[in-house]
Amino acid sequence: MEVLWTVPLLLLIPLLMWTSSTFVFYFKKCFYVAYMMCLALLAIPLCVLKSGGRDVENMRIIRSLVRHVKYFLGLRFEVSGWEHLQTEGPYVIISNHQSSLDVLGLMEILPDRCTMIAKKELVYAGTVGLVCWLGGIVFINRKKTSDAKSVMTDAAKTMLDEQIRLWVFPEGTRNQRGDLLPFKKGAFHLAVQAQVPVIPIVFSSYSNFYLRKEKQFNSGNSSGLCSCFNVFLCVRRSSHAEVLSLLRRHQIEDPPKDRHEGDDVRRHHIPLRQILQRDALGLLEHLQLRNPEQRADAALNTNH
Numbered sequence: 001m002e003v004l005w006t007v008p009l010l011l012l013i014p015l016l017m018w019t020s021s022t023f024v025f026y027f028k029k030c031f032y033v034a035y036m037m038c039l040a041l042l043a044i045p046l047c048v049l050k051s052g053g054r055d056v057e058n059m060r061i062i063r064s065l066v067r068h069v070k071y072f073l074g075l076r077f078e079v080s081g082w083e084h085l086q087t088e089g090p091y092v093i094i095s096n097h098q099s100s101l102d103v104l105g106l107m108e109i110l111p112d113r114c115t116m117i118a119k120k121e122l123v124y125a126g127t128v129g130l131v132c133w134l135g136g137i138v139f140i141n142r143k144k145t146s147d148a149k150s151v152m153t154d155a156a157k158t159m160l161d162e163q164i165r166l167w168v169f170p171e172g173t174r175n176q177r178g179d180l181l182p183f184k185k186g187a188f189h190l191a192v193q194a195q196v197p198v199i200p201i202v203f204s205s206y207s208n209f210y211l212r213k214e215k216q217f218n219s220g221n222s223s224g225l226c227s228c229f230n231v232f233l234c235v236r237r238s239s240h241a242e243v244l245s246l247l248r249r250h251q252i253e254d255p256p257k258d259r260h261e262g263d264d265v266r267r268h269h270i271p272l273r274q275i276l277q278r279d280a281l282g283l284l285e286h287l288q289l290r291n292p293e294q295r296a297d298a299a300l301n302t303n304h
């Protein structure tokens with residue numbers, strides 16, 4: 001009896017996938033969340049066996065478990081600028097944040113001994129939350145600046161003591177408007193306090209295949225094999241000397257002279273944002289030149 005119901009239901013899914021883009025959107029999103037939850041369930045014992053608990057080394061396991069998920073969603077990555085990540089010691093990575101799908105791009109290039117700063121709510125996300133904790137993710141309470149600041153100050157120390165790299169989304173929230181939100185300052189304080197380089201990474205706009213409001217999660221590729229998901233990652237390493245010279249070039253106040261004065265990093269986010277925008281634009285132009293049919297209109301806008 002149950003079989004009689006199951007068969008048409010199973011047939012209904014491909015039919016809806018074929019006919020309704022909204023269904024495809026929800027199906028892919030649900031699949032993504034459910035599958036990540038299952039992968040996390042698998043990752044938990046592996047992490048505990050490997051490290052006995054919370055440890056940034058667990059990110060290797062998480063990374064290798066997550067990397068194939070893109071194939072199920074029909075996504076593909078193109079990465080440029082790898083060489084800038086091949087740098088010794090700790091650094092802060094900053095990148096734009098469009099969606100929870102960023103996790104896939106992040107895991108694609110995640111360097112060893114690198115973990116993230118995340119909102120504290122994520123730790124309650126079931127098995128995914130537990131895995132985040134096991135992977136050494138630093139959780140902050142965005143509603144309590146003083147708490148978040150002290151957690152990040154501790155993180156600066158841990159970075160140096162344990163040679164850890166930290167990935168921060170300086171916009172502080174997801175943003176799919178095609179531009180960059182004004183940066184929060186924590187990532188730059190972190191870099192100055194730990195005296196480590198900042199490496200900006202730019203994910204090109206997802207708008208040619210993923211639109212949350214319009215409920216679109218397309219394959220977008222006429223070949224029908226998989227969607228053409230071009231995430232161009234522009235990785236540009238900027239040492240403090242570079243940041244400071246940029247500050248000068250933009251005629252922003254004199255740069256701090258040492259790490260204590262360097263605590264005052266209010267001004268750093270401005271040139272770094274420009275770097276992100278300029279690099280993203282450069283890459284989007286490149287994308288458009290190679291694939292003129294693709295939209296580059298969601299380029300990070302330069303009017304900021």
Ligand SMILES: CCCCCCCCCCCCCCCC(=O)SCCNC(=O)CCNC(=O)[C@H](O)C(C)(C)COP(=O)(O)OP(=O)(O)OC[C@H]1O[C@@H](n2cnc3c(N)ncnc32)[C@H](O)[C@@H]1OP(=O)(O)O
Binds near residue numbers: 062118150153189
């Ligand atoms: C198999 C497995 C499957 C499962 C798979 C697992 C997936 C595993 C991947 C997960 C991936 C996660 C991805 C998460 C993604 C997010 O959760 S994004 C949301 C969380 N991230 C962030 O919020 C970014 C970091 N936030 C910041 O840095 C913010 O600055 C803070 C610290 C929260 C404070 O924010 P705010 O108060 O709103 O604003 P802000 O203007 O920045 O700061 C206020 C003042 O504090 C000062 N300040 C800020 N920070 C500091 C500081 N550290 N020291 C001194 N002063 C500071 C500022 O300078 C400013 O003062 P003024 O200069 O204006 O005088």
Ligand SMILES: CCCCCCCC/C=C\CCCCCCCC(=O)OC[C@@H](O)COP(=O)(O)O
Binds near residue numbers: 100101128
């Ligand atoms: C008890 C169950 C709760 C279920 C919660 C669903 C958990 C999601 C599960 C699988 C997705 C895997 C990737 C998770 C990483 C999500 C990172 C993320 O995107 O966090 C949001 C944060 O950047 C900013 O949040 P807001 O834009 O300010 O809001």
